[in-house]
Amino acid sequence: MPKIEHSFLNIFNLITLLLILSSCLQITYSWNYEYPALVDSYDYKDTLPKPTLFNKVNRDELENGESHLIKEWVIGGKVGKNVFGECSGISFDNKGDLYVLHRGKRIWDINSFNHSHFNHINDGPIKEKTLLKLNPKDGKIVDSYFSKKFYMPHGLTIDQEDNVWITDVAMHQVFKYEMGNFAKPSLVLGTKFKAGHDNYHFCQPTDVAVSSTNGQFFVSDGYCNHRIIKYDANGNIISIFGKSDSYWLGSQRQNFLMTPHSLALIQNLDLICVADRENSRILCLKAGVLNMDNLDIYSAYNNPRLTNFLPRFSYKIVDNKGHNYRPYAISYCTKDGKMYVLCQSDNENTPFIALSGELSLQDDTLNSVSWYQFPISSRPHDLTVEDIANSNDKNIYVADLSQMVWKLKETGNE
Template sequence: MKRLALLAAALLANVANAAPLPNPYRAPERHWAHLPDGRRWGSSAGIEIGPHGELWAIDRCAANSCDGSFLPAVYQLDPKTGKPIRSLGAKMFAFPHGLHVDRDGNVWVTDPAVSKNGRMGEQVIKMTPAGKVLMRLGQAGKSGGGPKLFHDPGDVITAPNGDIFVADGHGTVALDLPPDTVTRIIKFTPDGMFVKAWGSLGSGRSQFRNPHALAFDSHGRLFVADRVNGRIEIFDRDGKYLAEYHAFNHPSGLFIDSHDRLYAVDYNSEGQKGIYIGDAATGRLEAFVPDDQAGEGVAVGPDDTIYEATPGGITRFRKK
């Protein structure tokens, strides 16, 4: 009887998720954010809201790489106008990707590539809002496994107690990779000491293929956007597998607001691209915001305005 009830509940959830979803947002405002001197945006994958509503975004130095560039890699933007307020991270990153702003306002950036000169990349760097480096995880220009090296770190997030979590394995996209290819979630103490790692390459429980983004809900559960596998895996902070959601298609970016509303950018959808909105507690979809861009990252302001990082810059969506 219990199994029948669970099956019925699953079928009802699938029916609800298959039904047309409302779109509570206006048309997208493309190329909304500005850069100094009228410079065009390069590719962006990271966007984040700070503890006081600050908006931060990555710009890959007016291109799709910062290797060899003297331009800043991270900008604080006015959330109302999109104008730049400050910048940081010049000559520090080869391929800035994941972006996180912690409770103290510090800015974290992942760099999942190695520069041509071998002096940058494969690191996670923590900075003050003014750009002072506070911590470096990983060894610059060196890729690998174990507790001291990264293999393409795609995203980073900190827990309320300061513990650091890194999604490692951004490059694990191809389907013919060796099974021992490093693909994992890594946990560090607040001061950067290795605690543990979990995960491997694959599509089973606690396995990943291109773990692309991280988010926490209000209960401290860690959500991992397992992009190529087309799901979100959920763990406790010790790495215990809890659940997985498949309704959000191929999630590239994640954001969970204070009401446990989950936003997921669908990057590689076989159908229509866009931003799925649902309940983080149940995985039930509530809305869909269509967008023909290949979104990479998503952040949501206190007024529910959505900011999307794309290969062509920053897009804003305001509620109807």
């Protein structure tokens, strides 16, 4: 009998110890994030689709085969006069002009941040004009904007009304400007140099996607919060997807994002897709921008179950050597249903590649049809696609952190 009591006592003590440890861990986590976010607490395990392959990338074909994505020109880098810094964002306006976001002489390296805090605030904003307007035919600079505005610009989006959206990972802010009126932003979200995890702060936001029908927009918040936030046209939060404790828990559960790095809103399919970089996948969620009756336009305080972010599709990119590919940027072409992806193998000694794939909603697959392999020295970061009228051909423009801009052409191969 004493042995049995001793055994029960040991079990009781073990359970008590585990509860104490769990409580301590939770307290430690709350110290890291002063204001917990109002995230979607819905359990997605029964609704999230199983990851499907963005066809297997054949490394041998990449090295020896015909790619269908052909380099037309590259500017910057060591070619000619270098007017670019690290090129982080790229987008078209509705007139067909190409815009590139770059960082001037500022470099993002291991000394730039202490966790989320930017170490070079005292250096002031970037002196060079960080937004360049290019002629897409030859890459020549037409105009430039935004001197002494940003500290570490990251994402660039130009919406259907030609509003210019820029994210800054040092300032932890998102800015909206009316085209041609760059003196003052029409909307600013986040608090300057103040990272946070609540509804009023970002932590290194990466990208923006905007609905063409109602002005609602999405922000990928980004390197440390690992979430996507949906707003109405006035900047009021509608809903949030993602849980930023994925790294801390050492977990890759499927409703966790790990560095949501780029967004693509597929308006006609009511999908918001995210390049979930460190999970090596593209995740597409219900955007809720088409059916007004089903939109969850209510305060997150009243209902934590924010159902308009139900996951729809999840795509993995792998090669025939068994390596996963981390997507850095995605762009969708409505005309032919192709998704364009910039990605790099988890074997970092391999170069970046650009892929285009046909998005199939019938069998939940992305069929890889075209690719381009970049030089090992380049660091592509963002891309945008230009349709060519009356042709199956397309132009793909790539912003490269190696201070370059690329123009690739996809030949009609259908």
